[in-house]
Amino acid sequence: MKTLYEGKTKNVLKNEADGSVYLLFKDSATGENGVFDPGSNSVGGSVEGKGKTGLIISKYFFELMEKKGIPTHYLGADIEKNLMKVRNLTVPKLEFILRYYTAGSMCRRFSLEEGLPFDPPYTEVTLKDDAQGDPLISERLCIMKGLLREGMYEEALKLIERVGKVLREELANMGLTLIDFKIEIGYDQNGKIYLVDEITPDIWRVRDKDGRIPDQIECGKILLERINKA
Amino acid sequence: MKTLYEGKTKNVLKNEADGSVYLLFKDSATGENGVFDPGSNSVGGSVEGKGKTGLIISKYFFELMEKKGIPTHYLGADIEKNLMKVRNLTVPKLEFILRYYTAGSMCRRFSLEEGLPFDPPYTEVTLKDDAQGDPLISERLCIMKGLLREGMYEEALKLIERVGKVLREELANMGLTLIDFKIEIGYDQNGKIYLVDEITPDIWRVRDKDGRIPDQIECGKILLERINKA
Numbered sequence: 499m500k501t502l503y504e505g506k507t508k509n510v511l512k513n514e515a516d517g518s519v520y521l522l523f524k525d526s527a528t529g530e531n532g533v534f535d536p537g538s539n540s541v542g543g544s545v546e547g548k549g550k551t552g553l554i555i556s557k558y559f560f561e562l563m564e565k566k567g568i569p570t571h572y573l574g575a576d577i578e579k580n581l582m583k584v585r586n587l588t589v590p591k592l593e594f595i596l597r598y599y600t601a602g603s604m605c606r607r608f609s610l611e612e613g614l615p616f617d618p619p620y621t622e623v624t625l626k627d628d629a630q631g632d633p634l635i636s637e638r639l640c641i642m643k644g645l646l647r648e649g650m651y652e653e654a655l656k657l658i659e660r661v662g663k664v665l666r667e668e669l670a671n672m673g674l675t676l677i678d679f680k681i682e683i684g685y686d687q688n689g690k691i692y693l694v695d696e697i698t699p700d701i702w703r704v705r706d707k708d709g710r711i712p713d714q715i716e717c718g719k720i721l722l723e724r725i726n727k728a
Numbered sequence: 729m730k731t732l733y734e735g736k737t738k739n740v741l742k743n744e745a746d747g748s749v750y751l752l753f754k755d756s757a758t759g760e761n762g763v764f765d766p767g768s769n770s771v772g773g774s775v776e777g778k779g780k781t782g783l784i785i786s787k788y789f790f791e792l793m794e795k796k797g798i799p800t801h802y803l804g805a806d807i808e809k810n811l812m813k814v815r816n817l818t819v820p821k822l823e824f825i826l827r828y829y830t831a832g833s834m835c836r837r838f839s840l841e842e843g844l845p846f847d848p849p850y851t852e853v854t855l856k857d858d859a860q861g862d863p864l865i866s867e868r869l870c871i872m873k874g875l876l877r878e879g880m881y882e883e884a885l886k887l888i889e890r891v892g893k894v895l896r897e898e899l900a901n902m903g904l905t906l907i908d909f910k911i912e913i914g915y916d917q918n919g920k921i922y923l924v925d926e927i928t929p930d931i932w933r934v935r936d937k938d939g940r941i942p943d944q945i946e947c948g949k950i951l952l953e954r955i956n957k958a
Contacts, residue, residue: 607863625838633837634864
């Protein structure tokens with residue numbers, strides 16, 4: 499298999515024989531100075547088994563999303579090899595964010611208190627560009643830069659709202675309150691939009707019943723236990 | 729007179745006897761390392777006569793705006809004292825930006841070429857917060873932070889489009905192509921919106937007939953000459 503793209507926590511591989519595409523879940527975690535943080539843009543370290551945990555959780559949630567009628571790029575998982583088979587889509591360098599409460603960088607950016615509720619949820623779109631600190635980007639600039647076609651921006655925001663409902667309910671069943679999360683989207687030649695990338699503690703911030711915010715490693719352990727029990 | 733607020737290029741003064749409010753145009757100019765730049769957040773130096781030039785230009789353009797039916801905070805100018813008398817309004821810490829072409833920080837932020845045209849013009853709103861680098865802010869966060877009331881965000885964007893038309897035409901008459909500019913708005917107790925602050929080369933970026941972008945000091949000289957001839 500050929501590595502098409504090397505990411506911080508995942509690589510994209512292609513089987514050149516049949517054209518199939520795979521995500522390889524790595525053991526690296528984002529963070530800084532030894533503190534893990536899903537919102538960070540740098541790799542904070544490596545945790546044995548993190549890749550496998552992320553793949554098991556992704557498999558669980560992608561299958562749940564498909565069951566709820568949400569189109570995803572998920573085609574199957576080989577847990578032993580840390581590989582997820584996915585649809586071959588165009589994936590723009592964008593992140594779609596949905597917030598149920600204020601938290602993290604947005605509080606610093608706008609001098610807002612942590613934990614203020616958004617109802618309806620608050621959505622934002624950022625350009626994936628580490629050097630520029632993932633700036634907020636508008637629909638018009640996405641189209642100008644050729645990242646999205648007309649209408650896709652709004653469609654992706656509708657998709658993240660649907661994803662949010664499923665995710666929030668499922669995490670609540672596990673005793674976790676969803677604060678915010680980010681997704682990536684991809685589209686096929688016909689312009690159909692799919693939920694892509696991963697669904698793991700790397701994409702969200704949650705609060706547990708004691709009001710604590712577990713980092714992505716700790717949250718992975720909590721979820722894995724729940725999934726194994728289910 | 730009491731100084732209510734000390735800004736980088738202007739102070740806000742209040743005559744406590746009658747409650748009237750004034751802007752004092754100072755000789756300082758924004759920029760960095762000795763290079764003047766209206767987009768900068770720091771004071772780059774002082775230029776004798778800059779305050780007076782800014783006031784003369786503001787007087788000219790505010791009177792032009794009023795003639796075109798655009799409500800402004802302008803009530804008169806005392807050129808000798810570098811003072812502009814203004815309406816006493818609520819002025820949220822926001823900047824409304826209109827772009828006819830890509831330029832400057834937006835090109836760096838989104839890896840865009842300089843000089844790509846926007847038609848219709850492109851508008852953005854930023855929070856005035858030097859420490860956070862004046863982040864882009866949405867209507868919803870403006871309302872959440874109590875900066876604007878419902879509807880004012882859209883109304884202000886309509887105002888800047890009207891201001892842009894007048895400004896663009898007038899600068900074109902002076903041989904200058906307007907690239908982008910920023911305004912501030914204020915509102916009275918009834919929620920009526922006014923164009924406030926200043927209208928000087930500190931608020932815009934222009935291109936001259938040779939394709940050069942004059943800094944705000946040079947541009948001030950060009951305009952002063954034209955205004956004195958008129």
